[in-house]
Amino acid sequence: xxxxxSHVKIIGMDTxxxxxxSEPIKYVSYLRHRRQSVWQxxxxxxxxxxxxxxxxxxxxxxxxxxxxxxxxxxxxxxxxIWMILPLLFLAIVVTLFLxxxxxxxxxxxxxxxxxxxxxxxxAALISxxxxxxxxxxxxxxxxxxxxxxxxxxxxxxxxxxSK
Numbered sequence: 001x002x003x004x005x006s007h008v009k010i011i012g013m014d015t016x017x018x019x020x021x022s023e024p025i026k027y028v029s030y031l032r033h034r035r036q037s038v039w040q041x042x043x044x045x046x047x048x049x050x051x052x053x054x055x056x057x058x059x060x061x062x063x064x065x066x067x068x069x070x071x072x073x074x075x076x077x078x079x080x081i082w083m084i085l086p087l088l089f090l091a092i093v094v095t096l097f098l099x100x101x102x103x104x105x106x107x108x109x110x111x112x113x114x115x116x117x118x119x120x121x122x123a124a125l126i127s128x129x130x131x132x133x134x135x136x137x138x139x140x141x142x143x144x145x146x147x148x149x150x151x152x153x154x155x156x157x158x159x160x161x162s163k
Contacts, residue, residue, distance in 0.1 A: 059075050
């Protein structure tokens with residue numbers, strides 16, 4: 001028998017860490033991106049935040065009793081206007097839609113009499129055809145029933161029997 005065992009020798013790995021700076025290379029495009037992100041993102045966000053914060057302070061100070069020269073009712077009126085504007089826009093859209101429906105209905109009402117006359121003509125034609133065929137189908141039954149009734153009347157008068 002052959003022994004098929006294999007031996008593996010693991011050699012310990014020495015890790016060589018290079019002393020390369022982890023700081024990225026500052027390309028011109030990277031520096032331009034950083035400068036633009038500051039001017040196009042961070043400064044407008046900061047200025048907008050300061051304006052909102054200032055407006056909040058100006059609105060809160062008169063409520064606390066500090067005289068700022070700003071009347072709170074003016075700010076309340078302005079905020080009410082801004083709350084009503086979207087609803088006003090929606091009301092205008094709905095009004096325009098309803099005006100369009102009214103105009104469309106008026107045009108349809110002008111067209112309807114022409115087509116109702118045609119519809120009445122075809123309805124009368126169908127009614128006449130139905131009456132013609134119903135009379136034609138019922139005529140033999142009526143003739144048979146009338147002959148039976150006349151024979152019944154004849155026999156009743158001859159025999160003298162009454163119901």
